[in-house]
Amino acid sequence: MKAYQIWSRFLLSLLAVLVAAACGAGGSQPQPQTAPADASPASASPSAAADQGATKTEPAYPVRQIEYIVPYSAGGGVDLVARAAADYLSKEWGQPIAVINKPGGGGTVGAEYALKQAKPDGYTVLAVNVSNTSMLAAGMAEPLIKNDDQIYTARIGKGTMAFAVKEDAAWSDFASFSEWARANPDALTWTSVGPAGFSAFGVAEWLDRIGGDYVKTRMIVTKGASDSVPKVAGGHAVLAIHTVGEINPMLQAKKVKVLAVGGEERSPFLPDVPTAAEQGIEGLSVFWWTGVSFPKGTPEGVIKKWEAAVAKMTSDPDFVKKLHDIQVEPAYADSAQFTQDVEKETQYYTELAEKTGIRN
Template identity: 30%
Template sequence: MIQKNTSTMRRAILAAAFLVLAGPGFADTYPSKPVKLIVPYPAGGPIDTVARGFAERLGKLMGQPVLIDNRGGANEIIAGDVTAKAPADGYTILLGTDPTFSGNKFLFKKMPFDPLTDLVPVSRVALVNMGFIVDGSLPVNNLKEFVALVKANPGKYNYGSAGAGGPTHIPMDAFARQEGLKITHIAYKGIAPAAQDLLGGQIQAMVAGSTAATPYLASGKMKILAISGPKRAKALPNVPTLAESGYPGTEFYFYLGLTVPKGTPKPIIDQIAAATRKVLTDQTFVEKTLDTFAFEPLGETPEQFAAFLVKDRAAAEKKIRDSGVTLD
């Protein structure tokens, strides 16, 4: 009896050892069913459009459909929470941005999940360059002239954002403090109503994705004075970068990144990251989808994304604490 039990235990130990050694190979069976891509914004916007193009190509590479699940609201907390509480099997992926990964941790005292520990970095997908957009009737043609105009008229002008504490607010707040501008912030529920008030004259400036202004550039109703990023956007070759405009240390951007629930097997994480890099080297996808919105492809490894987040969270904490903004 003892010999039989010993033999059984030996087989169990050998089987467990085999599973550990063969573990990475199990990623070869993934995915065996459709994958869900959580998007923290409603359908129809730039991020949703990019997400759908990305999901289509990712699904083809992975051999299973990648289905979009729009979970907008609460500064991306709803989408992040859904992802964090999903099974850690690679079938739920979050395509989030700065608020989920960096900002919310310092904007809210309590959150239903911890983005630092409950979400695992997979890849930083793209950098979203932002335009410094102003009312076309303002007597300015570059960023230096705008700064001079606001300084000469303290308290006269307003700027809008898609919501307090978000990537269209905090960078502008930091820029205003950096330049000593007395300009009033007005928070909206999304960038579309902010753009409408910019057209109506209720606000005079905003930092947003360039597509918020492109329909109005030809008519002169809006101007893009500068764009963030290390180089000019292909879609806006005549718009200078912030560095070219005389503000080399200023950053207006947010990024798209993929994360999965804590506990997702590393081989699956690596497989998703590798497929993501392949999508982002597809020039047809880049030109037709990313270039349209002035998004820059990145395709970082999980390790690169994790290292970036350490720095980004430190920067976000400082900017948010300096701004004094809290959302609860």
């Protein structure tokens, strides 16, 4: 009996020790933390801060090669400016920029590739100019490329319109040539990348001012100035209307001559050639320009970076000299101003196209 009592006491003591140990272990477990009464949800949870609008870091750009699409043949004004810009910006950013020529369709083949087929990631940029933007939209009722298809990012340069004929052509001045064109519209042939190109609007505006018949003249389609001016030099067309820079190689080779330039002032690159206004034909306002655009959906950071880079580039004396070497003047415009100018131009050219018969 005595042994039984001793054993029972031992078991009770052991049970008490085990219970005490269990209680001690439970008391040492960490308790749930309660946020201070004045703590905000963001301070209570880092992920909540990200969900409530914390700014994410913009990805680096560019980190690889950029395709600079020129929708005309090599050697023309758009191409030459694009190559100068690509060279400058590739050094500025430390990434290659490849100029790729995709001519055809009056500039629409390359534009469609850059704006509708390529990804809107900033790695495909389009060399736009007046022919495949405001003039295209004005000249065609259903253009393949519209102003709304792109983000006008920055304008780079501009050029003066020049009227060129074969070097040994009978006309010695623009006034006499204009009289001939008014009297002989059926015999007037002229070159253009398409029915809504720069040359087409230059011809239409000129004929409208002198009372000529645009519809009776004949357009000869080319791939650009490098194809167009040689056709005039070879006698396959009477007139080429391009920028001073685009005509200059054939002018220097004495294959063509320039009868007049458009605008209110003489070109700084052809100071001896009178304006059309000086020869009694006023109101020729068509001028050439080129810049860059991206497809809709391109990140805003890409647009801003190009905008700033082009602004810097067109203020750089070395780049300006390169433009002058190809007879192009710097004419920077940021995205907002560029877009506004294109819209204004489109309205003017649409009215001209409807009046003269360009629009179809």
